Amino acid sequence: MRKPTVLALVVGLLAAVVGVALMPRAPRLCERSIGDADLAAAVRAAVDDPQGLRGLAVATVEGGRVRTAGLGDRDPAGSPVEPGTPFEIGSITKALTGMLLADQAAAGVVRPDDPVSAALPRVTGPTREVTLAELASHRSGLPRLAMDPVTDLIPAYWANLTAGDPYAGWDVGRVVEAAGDEEPGDGRGAVHYSNFGFALLGQALAARAGVDYPQLLDRRVLRPLGMTHTVFPAGPGSLPPAHAEGARAGGRPAQPWVSSGYAPAGGAWSTVEDLARLLGAMLAGTAPGADAATPRFTEDDRNRIGYGWFTTRYGDREVVWHNGGTGGFRSYLGYERATGRGVVVLGNTDRGVERIGLRLLGVPADEATEAGGPAGLLRWLGPGLALVLTFLGGLSLLATVRRGPDRLTLAASVAWALLYLGLAHRLGDWSTLPGAVWLLGAAVAASGVVLAAYRWPDLPLVAGAPRWRRMTSVGVSAAGAALAVAVILA
Template sequence: MGKKTVIALVAGVVAGLAGLGVMPREPRLTEQTTGDADLAAATRAAVDDPGGYRGLAVALIDDGQIRTAGLGDRDRAGNPVESDTPFEIGSVPKVLTGMLLAHQAGVGAVRPDDTLGATWPTVTGAAREATLAELASHRSGLPRVVLSSVTDWARLFWANFAAGNPYAGQDVDRVRAAANDQTPGDGRGEVSYSNLGMAVLGQALAADAGLGYPELLDRELLTPLGMTATTQVTGSDALPAERAEGATGSGRTPDPWTGTGYAAAGIGYWSTVEDLARLVAATAVGTAPGADARDPRFDDTERRRVGYGWFTTRYGDREITWHNGATSGFHSYVGFDRATGQGVVVLGNTDRGVEPIGLRLLDVPREQAGDASPGRPALIGIGIAVLFTFIGGLSLLGTALRTASDRLTVLSGAVWALVYPALGHQLGDWSAVPGWLWPLGLAASGAGLALAAYRWRHLPVNGAPRPWLRVAATAGSLAVATTLTAALLA
C-alpha cells in the first residue's frame, strides 16, 4: 500500500469519525406528554412514524367540549409542548379572511359580488374586476403568487431549499402592485388556489373599513371569539414567547415567514391549539362571526367543494370541513364534521404533514386519511442529501489523483469538498435518508483534502492552456461557494 493511499485512508477515517458527532439527525417525536392523556394516546396511535415530527399540539372538540394535549418537544432544548404553546400556522388564517368577508357582508359593509376595484379603488388593473366571492373561493383566476423579477425567483428558490422566508419584503404596497399587474387568466371561475387572491381580498376588506388587516380581524373575529393568542408577527424580533421552534427534515431551524401584505393569506400568523379550538367549535355550530363562510358553494373536485376560505371534502358518507397550513418548519390542520359535532386542531413544528393525524382523530378510516407528506417531494430531499454529501469529496479525490492537475483546480475542489457536505447536511431530507451516510461523505472529503495537501508542492500553480480562463473559473467557483456558505450561516 503506497504512502498516498495510507494518508488518504487515515484522513478519511479521522474525518468520518469526527463527522459522527455532527451528523444530521431527523426530528423525532419524543415520549413527552402534557394535557389529556387519552387524547395524547389517541394521537400517538394516529401517527404512523414518529420520525420527521418533533412536537404536536392537539385539540379535540366533541359536542362543544374541548380537550387538548401536547406531545413531544417544542424546541431543541426538549421543553414540552403545552396547550398554550404558539405555533406558526401558515394558511389557516385564510378561513378567517373568508369569514371576515361573510361577516362584513352580513352587516352590510360589502356584498360578495362587489368587485375588488370597487372595494379597494387603488387597484386599477384588470384584476379589479374580480369579485370578493371569487377571491374568497380561489376562483378569481389570479396566480398562486407573483414572481415579477429575477430577485423574486431567486428568493423563492433559496427559501424553498434553505428554509428561508419567501415573503420577505412583501408589504401591502407590493401586493397591491402585484394585483395591478395581473390579468385573471382563462381559469377564472374555476378553483385554483391563490395566496395572492386571498391576500388582496383581506387587504381590500381592510381598506374598505379604513383599518389595517390585523386590526379589522381583531375587531370583528378574534376578539369576539376570545382568540387572544392569535397574533401577527411582522419580524423575527417580535416572535411569541415560549413558542414552538420549527424544523426541517434535516433538523435545521427555518426562518419565520413574515410579510405584511400576505397577512390575510396567513403569512406571519401564530396561534395555539386552545385558540384555534375556539374557532373550530364556534364555526362548527354556527356561532362564530361569519360562520356561513364554511358552507360549500362551488365545486373543486368530485369529492371537494369550497366556501369562503373553508374546503369541504367527502370521505365515504362523511363530509369534513377543513383547512391546512404549511411553512418551512410548521404544519397545521383544522377541521370539523358538522353532522357529528366533532372537530380537531393539529399543530406540528416540522415540515412533516399533520393532515392524516387530524383526519384519523375525526374517525376517518386510515386508508382514506392518507399518509403524512414531507415538506417537499421526497426524491428531491433524498437527492440533495446523497448527491451533495458525496460529490465534493469524490470530485476532489479525482482531481488530486489526476496527473495534469494544478493548484488552482485543487484549491477550488478543496473548498467544494467542504461546502458540498455542508449543503447536504442543511438541505437534505434526513428523515428519508439515514444520517450515518453523511459521515461517509465527510470521510471522502477528508481523504481528498489529505491527498490534495500531499500533492500540493508538486503541482504547478496554473497548468491551463489559457491561464486567465482558469483564474476566472476558480474565482467564480470560490465566489459561489462563499455566497452559499454565508447564506447557510445567516
C-alpha cells in the first residue's frame, strides 16, 4: 500500500492547491469609503470584525445636521456603496406601517380599536375581531407567519436553506385568505412578534383607503417626507437601479424578498439618505404618524412598543428603534429623544448591524452587545456545520476504502465525499471559519478517491446484504444525492 498511499498524499496536496480557486470566500468590508470621512472612521471603530460584512451605508442625524457615508462594496464585483445606494430594509417597513396607522387614525379614517374586519370585511373567522392596534403592537396572538404545514412548510424550509425568497407567491389575496385560517392564540394581549399581523394591518389600511398599500404609504408618509427613493419592487426584475446585492455572511448570494401581500411587514427598499429624512422628522415630531413611536404597551422590564416602533432602555438611555433582516440584508434605525441623535445603518449581508448603530448612538459596548445577534452556541452553528460537512464525506470515504465491501458502496462514498464538499461550500458560514479549512477537506476527499480507485478492481459489484436491499439503499442514496445537488446549484 506504500505506492497508493504516497500517490494519495500527492493528489491530496494538488487538490488543495487547485482548490484555492474554488475555496469559499466570505465577504469582507474593504477599506474604501465615500462620504463623511469622520463618520466612516467612527463606523469602522464600531465594527469588531470586518469579516462577514460586504458593504455598509450609514447616516447620523443630530442638531438638524445629517452626515452620510458608504463603506465597502455593494456587490461581488466591487462596486462601491454610496449614501444613495438602495438596500432592502426588511422590517423597518413595519415602523412605516405603524406610522400609517397613526396617520389614518389622526385623519379619522380608522380607529386603532377597530376590528380588522371593519377595514377588511373579507377577513373571516376569529381573526376578524383582532384590532388594528393589536396588529400594530404585535399583541394580536397571530403567528409569526401564516403557514399551512402541508403546503408551506417545505417551501419555507427550502427558501431558508438556499437563501431564497420565503414570501414568493404571497399576494394580497393569499394573505387575506390565510387570515381566515388562523386563530389568535392564548398569547393575545402579550407582545409576540408577527410578520403576518403587520402584513394584515397594512392590507387592511389599504383596503379602507381603496388603493394598494405602496400607493397609500407613498401618499400619506413617504411623499410628505421627501422619501422619493423608498420603493416597493413588483418583482426581482424591478429592483431599484444600482442597488446593493444581498448575501449570506458566508458568501452565498441571497434572493430579494418580493411579495405584495407581505409588503407592509418588510417589502421596502430605501437609502440612508431617505431614512435620515425620516429620522429628522421623527426627532422634530413633524413626521406624518409620528405618534406611532409613543410607547403604549409593555413587553418586558426593558422594552415597550407603540405602533411598530420599539423603545428599549440601555442603562439611563432610551432608544426608539426598529431593525430589519432579510435573506441577504440587515438594517437598523434608531434615535434618542433626550439627545436629539439618530442613526441609520444598512448592510448587504445577513450579519447584524444593530451593535454598530447602538455604538454610534453612544451606547456602551457591553450593553450594545445585547443587540448584536445570536449568542452562545447559536453563533457557532454555521461554522460548525461548515466544519462537519467539509470533513464528513472525505473521512467516511477513507473508512469505506478500508473495509471495501463492494463497488456499489465505494461509488456511493466517492459521490458523497464530493457532495459534502459542495454542501459545506454553500451552506457553511465561512465568515468565522477560514476558507483554508475547506481546502484541507478537499485534500482528504481527493486522497480517498485515489485509494478507492486502487481498491476498485478487487471488489465485487454487490456483496453482503440481499441485492434488493442494496438496490433500495442505492435508490435512497440517489434521492439524497439529487437533493444535495439541488441545494448546491440553487
